[in-house]
Amino acid sequence: MSGPRAGTAELDVGGLRVTYRNGAAAVRGVDLAVGAGEVLGLVGESGSGKSTVARAVLGLLPRGAAVTGNIRVGGRELVGADPRAWRAVRGDVIGYVGQDPFAAFDPRLKVGASIAEAWRAKGRTPPAGAIPERLAALGVPDADAAARRRPHTWSGGMLQRAAIAAATALAPTLVVADEPTSALDAGLADATLAHLRATGAAVLLITHDLRLAARHTDRVAVMYAGRIVETGDSGEALSRPRHPYTQALLAALPRPGHPLPEPLPGEPPSPRRGADAGCPFAPRCRRVRAECSDDVPAPIDGVACVAAR
Template identity: 40%
Template sequence: MPLLQVSNLRIRLQTHHGAADAVRGIDFALQRGETLGLVGESGCGKSITALALMGLLPEAAQASGSILLDGQELLGLDERALCRLRGNRIGMVFQEPMTALNPVHTIGDQVAEPLRLHRGMDRAAARREALALLERVGIADAARRLDAYPHQFSGGQRQRITIAMALACGPDLLIADEPTTALDVTVQQQILDLISELVAERGMALILISHDLGVISQNADRMLVMYGGSVVESGPTQAVFSTMAHPYTRGLFAARPQLTARAPGERRRLSTIPGTVPELADLPAGCPFAGRCGGAVAACHTTAPPPVQVGTLGAVDGGHLARCIRLDALPAVLEERA
């Protein structure tokens, strides 16, 4: 049995444009020790999926489907039961550490809090464990800085502190939502290496959310490509990167800056995906990417595409799947229109 099994998860939000389906029937499974990457543009449903796993959806949100953690259904749990899971069996590293940390409490108290709440440690024992955690995530001179406040640390140090908080109780599942946002490239890699090392060391499952394809390629065993609240392509990371079956996946890859040698003075325009991301309340009944796809036909706008097997990969976890009714014809059509 997988550690995490998500089946037909749907999330409806109330927006100023009316009801909107932010997540439209996604499915995935995650084993212990495995890393799953979620990739896609802002607003595609990545973070709201993570919040659903944590039981932190907005008050007016409506969620349906199933989220099983070790066989226990999480959807519909009351707040008290969810509080016993958050920070204990499920940890989360949020994308902006300055808002995730409480500015009026010391970092020592904040890292110690889940230990006191979930492990029943007294203040002294929790403080000792908090010190060990801060040292483990690379906070220099941690003993002296236990009583410092979040604003006294750099962005990279604050992210290390949130990682220590998320890992304090040794969760089974760690969710890292854009953990390197606003950090410089060197610090980004340090944070990603630290997360990978700690996940492997503790045998946790990891969900890594990012819009950065490079981050996913280097850190995820499997990946989901999301657009308009749907998973449009999924499978082993290297298989998705090598095949890029769905037109949206191809567009994402083509839009990456290319560090290739150029002739002196040569300029090359960066590729873009035509059109704009539609409002969630205005998504078509069919493929959510139909309005921006160069190979779309009438049926794409009206028919919800089923998942189709790509290539010859086995049926392990569904293999490599893409939701497109024109998978066979699409490469020739896009090449002709290029």
């Protein structure tokens, strides 16, 4: 799968730039697309700009953040949309699953009541039996009784499934999942992402876990210093990476029967730096060459690297 065909993308981000009020340019020209029913993994180190992309797609950036470029969901342009337009698409068109399922639920409310807020926020009433039906479909045992319990009685994995039920209650066509498995062990993480895929929505999965992305995404976009440096089918990009940054991320993973992993040297550049004069990864790259300092490499055939060509 090389990417959505023209006109079929549920999410289409083009030339996205986000600069915070303090001058930090966290996103510096991102292009990505997620097709209907597709799972795209956005991967990279902490501070690469992944969560800023997620917040921009959700319209949840802080006041004073400057956003340019395009964010189209279902063909609807959202850059520059007013608060009413954002409220109209959240829940109905875009769902959100966050990192910590316990933080997502009000401890004073029963889990079913929290899920019901997805309808009530839109002035609607949940259909009879809809909440236990959705929980049961996500693998929650004895869902009717479970919905009447408070969140502290749920396990983290089960509560994350309840978060997915809330995020997809109104059948959005796109779900943004920002590190949804960071608080879960490996088995629960796999189960959670399998259930997320089973919703049938297009999914933008933000994760730092490359192995998880390899197992549960159709394509990956690798992000570094506010830019996408490599995109491709998950199996190809994460087994035969072309960009030196992707190669370095994979080399830093521990592997049974192999020598100790190689840590990625150096630190990512500050988002408060000025415009890039060359490849931002050059100071950390083992394949750097003279022309890497000339210009920011444009992506060609899914990779933004002079050496990889």
